[in-house]
Amino acid sequence: MFAAQNGYNEIVQILINQGAYINATNVYGQTCLILGALYGHNDIVETLINHGSDVNATDDNGFTSLMAAAQNGHKDVVQTLLQHGADIRAKTSYGTSSITLAAFNGHEDVVQTLIEHGADIQAVDDYALYIASLKGDDHEVQKLLEDGYSVNLTYNSETPLHAAAKAGKKSTVKLLLDHSADVSAKNDKDY
Known part of the structure; x- marks a missing residue:
């Protein structure tokens, strides 16, 4: 998890090759993919997806990797996740969507990308x-x-x-x- 969160793609790859469980969660239910998306590490997001990470996994509050990327304005990560089937209509347990998170945080380019993909x-x-x-x-x-x-x-x-x-x-x-x-x-x- 630390490697995904901190942007160490080579270490993520080594851990995967050594059998690390790709959909493991932390105490908040966040997967490595959610953490990679949250911090804008597109290379890690791609690595995790290519090794079978669940693109629509949610944390304990229903927060997805797409929501994490959208909230923080990581347009490249948003595009990668959408290309791999991220659910653009998913909502948190509070009813908040990716497009709302992007708009609330002023990420107009991400809002536009989400609209272009059907948000x-x-x-x-x-x-x-x-x-x-x-x-x-x-x-x-x-x-x-x-x-x-x-x-x-x-x-x-x-x-x-x-x-x-x-x-x-x-x-x-x-x-x-x-x-x-x-x-x-x-x-x-x-x-």
Whole structure:
């Protein structure tokens, strides 16, 4: 695992040749492939896949190697995984997809690659205003509202106003209220 995580492809190959179990997991359920993808080691990802690593294996939270690569903006790894059958529609146990992780972290080139391979852009669209509000990105919030996003659209039962308020983003709260955000909207916990 350390070799995959730290980018030592030759050591990964030696360990595989000596019979190391390729789909072994750490205490979080992460495989060597997930770790290689997480840290952007495309050569290791290719080596592991070529030796039978499960491209759609998940960790304890349903996180796949594609999600790991997308979240961290490793476009080359994303492409490799997609070429080898990574499930572009997979979601974590929290309902988050690869495209949402890429979008949330600002990796536009990865988002575009995922779209080109059939990812559901609506998954990002529904999440965009919520995430911009959570981050306190007033410029993006304003742009999304001008583009017609509903100020009261919910994500996991919370509105953008919930997101901005819980993140302490005062200017974003004011911006959302200026656009008629519903101050009485409650999430599934009655907040």
